[in-house]
Amino acid sequence: MATPIGNLRDIGLRALDVLKSVDAVAAEDTRVTGRLLSHYGIAKRLIAVHEHNEKRAVKQVLALLGAGKSLALTCDAGTPAISDPGALLVAAVREAGYAVTPVPGANAAIAALSAAGLATPHFLFYGFLPARAAERRRELERLVALPYPLVFYEAPHRVVESLADLREALGEERRVVIARELTKLFETVASCRLGEAVEWLEEDADRLRGEFVLIVEGAQTPAPDLDRARRTLETLLAELPLSRAVDLAVKLTGGRKNELYKLALDLKKRDS
Numbered sequence: 001m002a003t004p005i006g007n008l009r010d011i012g013l014r015a016l017d018v019l020k021s022v023d024a025v026a027a028e029d030t031r032v033t034g035r036l037l038s039h040y041g042i043a044k045r046l047i048a049v050h051e052h053n054e055k056r057a058v059k060q061v062l063a064l065l066g067a068g069k070s071l072a073l074t075c076d077a078g079t080p081a082i083s084d085p086g087a088l089l090v091a092a093v094r095e096a097g098y099a100v101t102p103v104p105g106a107n108a109a110i111a112a113l114s115a116a117g118l119a120t121p122h123f124l125f126y127g128f129l130p131a132r133a134a135e136r137r138r139e140l141e142r143l144v145a146l147p148y149p150l151v152f153y154e155a156p157h158r159v160v161e162s163l164a165d166l167r168e169a170l171g172e173e174r175r176v177v178i179a180r181e182l183t184k185l186f187e188t189v190a191s192c193r194l195g196e197a198v199e200w201l202e203e204d205a206d207r208l209r210g211e212f213v214l215i216v217e218g219a220q221t222p223a224p225d226l227d228r229a230r231r232t233l234e235t236l237l238a239e240l241p242l243s244r245a246v247d248l249a250v251k252l253t254g255g256r257k258n259e260l261y262k263l264a265l266d267l268k269k270r271d272s
């Protein structure tokens with residue numbers, strides 16, 4: 001189940017019901033979830049499930065479920081299994097035939113996107129880039145051509161390095177939204193060109209503190225060359241049936257099939 005990413009009031013009524021009703025809570029860090037529980041006056045047995053003991057913890061959780069107990073799973077902040085442990089435990093519990101029910105709530109990437117003002121129906125959630133510079137740069141090469149906003153998580157001690165590599169790999173001109181300390185006292189959502197981002201962060205030492213989501217504009221897809229597409233279709237339609245002409249025009253121009261099909265119908269109508 002999801003828990004807040006900063007502001008403890010960002011918890012759903014159903015999440016509180018679940019926390020009150022379960023027999024135990026499997027938590028990434030029992031101290032962090034313990035603080036959340038005590039904030040809401042809930043006392044529960046806590047079991048540690050983190051990336052270093054997840055396999056061992058699975059046995060303990062399955063034993064409890066086998067004894068008829070119910071459990072909630074939490075991570076330190078946000079939604080389990082999203083750049084956080086939890087997936088392994090969930091898979092094992094499902095595999096053992098128990099129901100797993102999501103209790104939705106906070107997630108840093110979605111919170112950042114909701115405040116970023118990017119009018120796009122798609123995005124790519126990447127999470128953390130590799131910590132090692134060479135690997136990070138290799139990974140960024142794979143993302144250069146993607147036409148979707150790219151959503152990264154970043155820690156304060158690596159944010160400058162990562163933004164410098166993003167600028168290097170993706171160029172100076174793309175816009176980046178820097179969403180920092182969301183739902184907390186020093187929440188900041190700023191936008192600038194990738195070429196300006198490092199300078200903006202370093203202008204004020206406070207801007208380098210806290211937790212970050214970075215959203216970088218996707219690659220621009222070149223506008224289709226309509227004149228070329230029209231000339232190509234006119235030539236092909238003079239010799240071939242419509243669907244064959246469209247297929248070939250797609251291959252020759254790289255245009256979209258549905259757009260070229262519509263253009264072909266218009267040309268046919270004009271000539272009939």
Ligand code: SAM
Nearest residue numbers: 005078079082084107108153154181182211212
């Ligand atoms: N499971 C979490 C979720 O659903 O968003 C993500 C956990 S991941 C280990 C932690 C990273 O999430 C941080 O390094 C940061 O990139 C991002 N993050 C978490 N809380 C945040 C916040 N309040 N503001 C900005 N980013 C945050």
